[in-house]
Amino acid sequence: MPTLFYVQGAPVGVVATMVGLLASVGGLVFGYDTGQISDILLLDDFKQRFAICTDPTDVSTCAFSKVRSGAIVGFFSVGTFFGSFGAAYVSDFLGRRRTMMLACLVYMVGLIIQLSASHAWVQYAMGRMVGGFGVGTLSVVVPMYQGEMSLPQIRGTVTAMYQLFVTFGILLANCVSIGARSIDSSGSWRTIVGLGLIWPLTLISGMIFMPESPRWLTGKGRMDDARVALARVRAIPAANADQDETIAREMDAVIAQAEAEKGMTAGWLDCFKPGQKTLYRTILGMALQSFQQLTGANYFFYFGATIFQSVGISDSFVTQIVLGAVNFVCTFGGLYVLGHFGRRWPLIIGGLWQSAWLFVFAAVGTARDPTSDQQIGSVMVASACMFILGFATTWAPGTWVVIGESFGPRTRAKQSALATGSNWFWNFLISFFTPYISGSIGYAYGFVFAGCNLAAALAVSLFSYESSELTLEAVDMMYNDPNCKPWTSHRWAPPGFNTRQEFTAAEASGHKSGVDVAHHEHKILTEHSPAGSDAHLRTHAV
Structure with a gap:
């Protein structure tokens, strides 16, 4: 395999690059689905079909109840929660590569269910739940695959690319939505949903040509295949895999770990045993992924269009694109930050930064009525953008990097599932209950997230290890x-x-x-x- 460039003396070839680019399409699937729902809920045809209308022919009489909107948004997270736990079994049995391909097929089934919905909002919500099962599986397997495949010198950057593609998916969904909203018929929301079929098909097509994780192969006793997989990622000809000293050295370490755990089965209870600091790492992973949701980022991404419509922004679709663009562009900074400054300090500083801007957002929104003061609305949008700048460069990619490299091989899949499941659990709670909480306390909701960011920064400083390089x-x-x-x-x-x-x-x-x-x-x-x-x-x- 030809070498494209070197990082700290390590050759990086085509396959190593594709581990970052191609596998991260799983993040694009996640981001596109996340970014579209906020805008879809505002489309006229969608409201006439699935909202509560006193006169179905007049869209102005149609509105979603808090239960219905919360269910449509939140059922996706229910699916992802169960999908993340299913990934632990499937990825250990089928391997990381084939599990990603299977997850894409499940997601596509979910999209077809949504596209075929006519007037039954429950069918649409169930389609989102089925699609969520596929996304939840991808959210576990993609960072795990990238962590197991990548060179230590670029592992942080490669795993962070998953989040970069999440942000690209969100921005892409926002752009498609603003173009599709002019369609009067169901083609408006069906176009947005239907284009989502492209991304899983891309991932399936690409993964056909990618190698399986050498660490999974070693665990299955397929040493020769593992050496070839390592050689492909390290830009070494497969024919030289048996003679190359770099491959031999890494294989010695991988085999040593596999032999030490040979014959040991790993159940869910093993993730909570204190030996080898397994319990410690399980709780740490679950806490970090929970805190990623409790930063409040999805408060903006799920309900951003509605939020900024309420503060008097004339075109909330445009505001969503602004937030999505800030999120996407700043995540490039996250690739640099996590590649050069490790894991701990970016998460600590990011938590403090995000907390500060959420305090501004909440304080301004509660001090004066933003609907009657355009300057207040502008400050709130600016605060949201500054919050997203911090989130995109630290907590958004950082937590995926940490869980991709912190767990031992015997329980890695199940610990990753527990951590990612925690993320989706809080994702569901936030998406479902935000309409109720915002209706009760308004923009003071931001103070809750600000406090969570402070707690997250403290937790990282006390418990998280630096695992870079x-x-x-x-x-x-x-x-x-x-x-x-x-x-x-x-x-x-x-x-x-x-x-x-x-x-x-x-x-x-x-x-x-x-x-x-x-x-x-x-x-x-x-x-x-x-x-x-x-x-x-x-x-x-x-």
Whole structure:
């Protein structure tokens, strides 16, 4: 495979690039569905068909009840919640690659159910729930696949691309909506929904040519296939996979971890056992994904058109495009931030930044009536944009990166499902109850999210480890080092290395430096298997 460029001495080829670009189309599926519903709820034909109308021929008499609008928006999250848990079983059985393809097919079935709905809003909501099942599966498997496939030098950027495509999907849905709203018939909302079939078809077509995760292949005893998969990602000819020192070194580490856990089954209860800091990491992943929703971002994305219509913005569709564009453009900054500044500090600073702007949004909205003061409405839109700037560069991509690289191999799929399921659980609660809460306390709702952002920043500072520039096996070692604390984790390096930069350079060159890392990984993982003892841990903390 030809090398396209180098990052910290590591060759990045076509397949490694496609791991970021192609797999992230799963994020585009998610984003497009998220971005469209806020605008669809405002379309005349959609309201006449599915809202409550005193005169069905007069759209001005049609309005969605809070229950109905909450259900149409929220049933999608119900599907994603169950889809994320189903992904744990399917991805361990079928593999990451085929699971993504299956999830796309399920999502397409959901779209067909929506497109065939005529006047039954329940059918439309159920179609969104079926589609959500596919999206929930993708939201677990795509970051896991990217984390298992990517070079340590670019893993943060690659996994963050999932969120970049989410934001692109949201923006794309907003642009399609503003074009389709001029259609008088059901073609308005059916065009928006129907175009969503393109993205899963793209992902299915592309994944046919992509390799399976080498870590999944190793767990299934398919060592030769795993070596070839690693070679393809590392821009090394497949014919040289058996002789290349870089592949041999990485395979030693992967095999060592697989052998240490050989014969051990992983049930859901294993995710909550304290050994190997499994419980710690499960709770951390669930907390971070919950906080990503509690930042309040989807308060704007699900109900943005309605929110800004209420503050006197004449064209709320345009406002949605503005917010979507800010979200998309700023996520490019997130690729840079997470690739150069690690995971912990971006999440801490992002939480503080987001909290500050939500306080401004809520304070301005509650101090004066925004519907009678255009300047107040402008300040609120500006505050929302500044909030999204922070969210797009930190918490939006950051949580997907963390869960993609923090879990051990035996329970990785189930822990990822639990973490992502927490995200979708709060997604549903926010989408369903926001109309009620906003109706009761108005823009003071922003104060609630502001407080959640402060709590999120505090949680990261106290409990989250810095996992950048390490292989997944080294991350597992770091979590099991009793001398390593979250606030000192950025200085931790694998045994035999003084800094992570030394380790990264050695991994890129394929040369061993100091202690044999694979040997130490095997030793540590064996001693810390459920049959081992935590008393024998030996690692090196700088």
